[in-house]
Each structure stands twice: as C-alpha cells, then as structure tokens.
Amino acid sequence: MRSQFRRDGGWDRPDAGGLDQFTGPFRKYRRFLGPIVLLAILGVYLATGIYSVNPGEVGVVRTFGKHSGLTTPGLRFALPAVQRVDVVNLEKIERVEVGARSKERGQTDSLMLTGDEYIVEAQMIVQYRVTDPIKYLFRLRDPEQTILTTAEVALRSVIGTKTIDEALTDGRERVQVETLAQLQALITAYESGLTVTEVKLQVVDAPENVREAFLDVVRAREEKQKKINEAQGYSEDLLPRTRGEAQQLIRAAEAYKEQRVLRANGDVANFLAVLEEYRKAERVTRDRLHLETMERILKTVDKKILVDRDVTRNALPLLNLTPSVTGTDKIGGR
Numbered sequence: 001m002r003s004q005f006r007r008d009g010g011w012d013r014p015d016a017g018g019l020d021q022f023t024g025p026f027r028k029y030r031r032f033l034g035p036i037v038l039l040a041i042l043g044v045y046l047a048t049g050i051y052s053v054n055p056g057e058v059g060v061v062r063t064f065g066k067h068s069g070l071t072t073p074g075l076r077f078a079l080p081a082v083q084r085v086d087v088v089n090l091e092k093i094e095r096v097e098v099g100a101r102s103k104e105r106g107q108t109d110s111l112m113l114t115g116d117e118y119i120v121e122a123q124m125i126v127q128y129r130v131t132d133p134i135k136y137l138f139r140l141r142d143p144e145q146t147i148l149t150t151a152e153v154a155l156r157s158v159i160g161t162k163t164i165d166e167a168l169t170d171g172r173e174r175v176q177v178e179t180l181a182q183l184q185a186l187i188t189a190y191e192s193g194l195t196v197t198e199v200k201l202q203v204v205d206a207p208e209n210v211r212e213a214f215l216d217v218v219r220a221r222e223e224k225q226k227k228i229n230e231a232q233g234y235s236e237d238l239l240p241r242t243r244g245e246a247q248q249l250i251r252a253a254e255a256y257k258e259q260r261v262l263r264a265n266g267d268v269a270n271f272l273a274v275l276e277e278y279r280k281a282e283r284v285t286r287d288r289l290h291l292e293t294m295e296r297i298l299k300t301v302d303k304k305i306l307v308d309r310d311v312t313r314n315a316l317p318l319l320n321l322t323p324s325v326t327g328t329d330k331i332g333g334r
Contacts, residue, residue, distance in 0.1 A: 052074070056073075057087050058088055059076060089130065093127050095127045114164045121203060124155055132193030150183060155175075158179045
C-alpha cells in the first residue's frame with residue numbers, strides 16, 4: 001500500500017486493495033478476539049494465585065485481611081487480591097545474639113549487674129523456632145526484636161540473682177538453665193507462637209577497663225583455693241595414716257598386755273606349784289631351788305673360781321684376782 005503525490009499538490013488515496021489483502025484472513029475471527037483476550041487476562045489473574053508450600057512449612061491464608069485457614073505442604077491456590085498467603089517455616093531454627101550489638105554501636109547492652117553489685121559483660125545466643133504460625137503472624141509486630149529484648153530482660157534478671165563468682169565460674173550452667181526457663185515463660189505469656197530451643201552463654205567477663213585487675217583477683221582466689229585443696233589433700237592423707245599408726249600401737253599394746261598377763265599367770269601357777277612342793281619337803285625343795293639357781297647363774301660366767309670355805313677364814317676381804325689366772329677352775333686350792 002503506497003500513497004502517491006500528485007502534481008496539483010495533493011495525495012492520491014492509498015490502495016485499499018493491499019490493506020484488505022492483509023486483514024482479510026482475520027476478519028472472520030474478529031468476533032472471537034474479545035473472549036480470547038478475556039480468557040487470557042483471566043488465566044494470568046488465576047495464575048498469580050498459585051503458590052506452593054514446602055515440607056516443614058504451613059500456609060496461613062487471609063481473606064480480606066482476616067485469617068481464614070491453614071494450608072498443608074503442596075501446590076495450592078488463593079484468589080489474588082482477595083486472599084493473601086503467608087508461608088511460615090515451622091522447622092527452621094532462628095537465632096539472635098544478646099549483647100553483641102554493643103560492640104557495633106558502642107552501647108552498653110552487655111553490661112549487667114550481679115547480685116553482689118559487680119558489673120559483668122555478658123553475651124548470649126538464643127535459638128528459637130515457630131510453633132504456632134497464627135500467633136506468630138498476628139500477635140507480634142517484630143518477632144526478632146521481641147525475642148532479643150525479652151532475652152536481655154531474662155538474662156539481666158538471672159545475673160542479678162547470682163554472685164560474680166557464680167556468673168563467671170561454676171554457675172554458668174545454672175544461669176543458662178534459669179535464663180531459658182524465664183525467657184520461655186515470658187514468650188509464652190506474650191502468646192508469640194515461638195519456642196526457645198537453646199540458650200548459650202558466649203562471654204561472661206569483667207568489663208574491659210578493669211579486666212586485668214579482676215583477673216588478678218581471680219588468679220589470687222584460684223591460688224587460695226589451690227592451697228586449700230592441697231592442705232585438705234595433705235590432711236586427708238595424713239589423718240588416716242596417723243589413725244592407722246595409732247591403731248597399730250594400740251593393737252601392739254593390747255598384745256603385749258595379753259602376753260604379760262599370760263606370763264604372769266604362768267609365773268603365778270609355777271610359783272604355786274613350787275610352793276606346794278616346798279610345803280611337802282622344805283629342805284629338799286630349798287636345796288633343789290638353790291642348785292637350779294646356781295646352775296642357771298654359773299652358765300653365764302666365763303671364768304669361775306671356787307675357793308674352799310676353810311681357806312677363806314683367815315684371808316683378807318679383798319682378793320686380787322689378776323687376768324693371769326687361767327680359765328681352768330681351781331677347787332679347794334687343788
């Protein structure tokens with residue numbers, strides 16, 4: 001189709017034959033064009049309402065802004081512009097850090113007061129997940145900020161009941177357990193639809209500007225406790241040993257006592273037996289006892305000199321017995 005310029009300054013009309021040739025095949029379908037466009041628009045409209053819910057998730061359907069139902073995992077449909085669907089993951093574990101922002105913003109969120117009025121710096125990680133999607137969507141404006149603020153309140157409450165030694169040393173586990181219990185109680189009272197799965201203390205320490213002095217105090221206390229433990233260990237080692245030695249001495253004394261009693265009883269019985277024999281024959285018994293006693297004594301003497309009684313009548317009281325005397329017995333000057 002072309003337009004031609006005439007010499008009188010006008011234009012010739014376009015050749016309608018070419019246009020008719022181009023639009024001719026579509027004229028017979030013109031009456032179907034409107035419905036097709038409407039169907040295409042409706043299809044696009046309906047396609048925008050298709051959504052999917054993955055395993056572990058749940059879809060919360062709102063109709064004109066009001067909750068109207070829940071959808072399970074799978075491919076689902078909602079009316080566009082009429083219904084809105086919020087897909088909530090019920091298995092994902094979320095986490096927030098309490099006290100960590102103080103380093104980024106220069107705040108003092110991590111500084112807390114203990115029960116004995118010491119200042120400590122505490123940082124904690126809180127892990128949580130959604131258990132009630134309806135409460136989670138309709139009860140909380142900012143779930144993460146709510147968890148963060150509530151965890152900080154719970155941690156400050158628990159730290160405020162502990163001494164600084166408990167917070168820094170053996171009381172950390174109890175602080176975590178009590179903080180978890182208080183945090184969950186507060187979150188439940190808010191009807192937040194959240195469940196706290198774990199509370200983990202990251203840092204519990206003295207403030208940075210007094211940390212060195214505080215560490216000196218801690219080291220001194222540890223040294224003191226070490227000395228006390230060593231003393232207790234020495235005491236627990238020495239006392240049983242001493243008690244054992246004392247018991248051994250007592251046992252030895254009791255044995256010696258029994259031995260002496262038995263020996264004394266034997267001596268008494270022997271003496272009584274000898275006394276009975278003595279009373280039967282006094283002279284014979286006395287001579288026998290004298291001879292037995294002399295025999296027992298003379299056995300212990302290496303050199304023996306026997307002098308006759310008649311020889312000693314006129315002798316001096318002092319008798320000079322020199323070592324030159326041989327070991328042979330001299331009897332009666334013989």
